[in-house]
Amino acid sequence: MASPRGEFSSRFGFIMAAAGSAVGLGNIWGFPTQAASNGGAAFLLVYLFLAFSLAYPVLMAELIIGRHAHANAVGALRLVSPNPVLRRVGAATGVTGLIVASFILSFYAIVAGWMLAYCLAALTDLVGLTAASLWLTEFSLGRNLAFMLLFMALTVGIISEGVQQGIERWSSRLMPLLLVSLVLLVIYVLTLEGAMEGLQVYLLPDFERALAPGLIVKALGAAFFSLSLGVGTMLIYGSYISDEENLPLLGGLVTLVDICIAVLAGFLVLPAMYVALHSGVEIFTASGALISEDTLIFTVLPRLFDSMGLVGVVVSLAFFFLMTIAALTSSISMLEAPVAYTIEEHGLERKPAALMIGLVIAMISTAILLNFEALFGLVIAVTTRYGQPLLGFMFCLYAGWVWHRDTLLQELRKGNAGAEHGLFWKIWPSYVRFVCPCIIVLIFAQSLLS
Numbered sequence: 001m002a003s004p005r006g007e008f009s010s011r012f013g014f015i016m017a018a019a020g021s022a023v024g025l026g027n028i029w030g031f032p033t034q035a036a037s038n039g040g041a042a043f044l045l046v047y048l049f050l051a052f053s054l055a056y057p058v059l060m061a062e063l064i065i066g067r068h069a070h071a072n073a074v075g076a077l078r079l080v081s082p083n084p085v086l087r088r089v090g091a092a093t094g095v096t097g098l099i100v101a102s103f104i105l106s107f108y109a110i111v112a113g114w115m116l117a118y119c120l121a122a123l124t125d126l127v128g129l130t131a132a133s134l135w136l137t138e139f140s141l142g143r144n145l146a147f148m149l150l151f152m153a154l155t156v157g158i159i160s161e162g163v164q165q166g167i168e169r170w171s172s173r174l175m176p177l178l179l180v181s182l183v184l185l186v187i188y189v190l191t192l193e194g195a196m197e198g199l200q201v202y203l204l205p206d207f208e209r210a211l212a213p214g215l216i217v218k219a220l221g222a223a224f225f226s227l228s229l230g231v232g233t234m235l236i237y238g239s240y241i242s243d244e245e246n247l248p249l250l251g252g253l254v255t256l257v258d259i260c261i262a263v264l265a266g267f268l269v270l271p272a273m274y275v276a277l278h279s280g281v282e283i284f285t286a287s288g289a290l291i292s293e294d295t296l297i298f299t300v301l302p303r304l305f306d307s308m309g310l311v312g313v314v315v316s317l318a319f320f321f322l323m324t325i326a327a328l329t330s331s332i333s334m335l336e337a338p339v340a341y342t343i344e345e346h347g348l349e350r351k352p353a354a355l356m357i358g359l360v361i362a363m364i365s366t367a368i369l370l371n372f373e374a375l376f377g378l379v380i381a382v383t384t385r386y387g388q389p390l391l392g393f394m395f396c397l398y399a400g401w402v403w404h405r406d407t408l409l410q411e412l413r414k415g416n417a418g419a420e421h422g423l424f425w426k427i428w429p430s431y432v433r434f435v436c437p438c439i440i441v442l443i444f445a446q447s448l449l450s
């Protein structure tokens, strides 16, 4: 039976939901181009190393604290210590996480809205509505607002349905669909002329570039964003896991799925760029670097799709559909964090809570859209470059220093009776205590300096 506050009904459901949160625009959009311009396979290795050595331990801190408390981030961090000051600092950290999650969602919904608009543009193209396609693919306040609102409405709709009927049901439907469309797109693009050249750029290692100090920091930030860390989303998903589950195993699987999809996305995006180059589309900037981020997704790839005729329309539809799904399974996790908080700490019903917080976030998105030049990049930088690492640092302190080791072990024993003899227990507690906070402080110092 599901608990009154909601619980994932199966291990599969949790993995789909948590992997859904992790796999998002960051994987398909950010990772491949970063890898391509920063040492290819060498960057990949650095990223893999950091994901397992830093992001996974922090993910585990969130999951374990969440499952132990079976509560939202604020309640859970308050519960970790009996000391009144530490309880207050814990609650404040939780609240800050929820605010950061809401701001991440406010820019994420704008970008996801563009994906949705491009997805629809492929459909209007298919039926010959050229004027509509043009409106959908041109940057305008009207289009941006309309699709941000539509995307937020989808997110609110899913969260209103609750943990099993909303988050679990939709993640379990959408994630397999995402994987299938990604694999099909990769197979198709690899058959096109120029694809192998892109594959070479992606896979040839250049260690000198990948090991440059600034880059390691970048890869670290990417790993943090990619695993949705620091803002309480993984904590709240952890709080919905049943006590019978083996947490280190589940966390490991989620990390693995996240990394595999990022790597797989590289097999799509890089070859696609070089296919575009073969059809005469410019893929390098004036300084000779590969075009990345928004120009890549909204200029280079659509030009490539255009040059492919009718097949291009179908491929474009599949690609932007894939991006929309990836964004939606992430956005629901961001909204769930503050919604669970208002339900549990302020006694609101789920539906009005989801609607109210959705509206507030849509208002922040609107403010960003109205001051796009000034706010868009700023909100991204403050939340992901500073907010997430700093909050991740606090989670490590609470899991490593504040929380009593015996309680921690008891929590791990719930899903694995011999937890104290396992490798995880031998390494993780001191790792999250010493190594993780030091590395995060380094990233933070570096991003402040640059």
Ligand code: PFF
Pocket: 021, 022, 023, 024, 025, 026, 027, 101, 104, 225, 226, 227, 228, 229, 231, 233, 330, 331, 333, 334
């Ligand atoms: N992990 C998501 C991505 O890679 O796109 C982004 C994200 C989701 C960040 C949820 C933060 C969050 F709370």
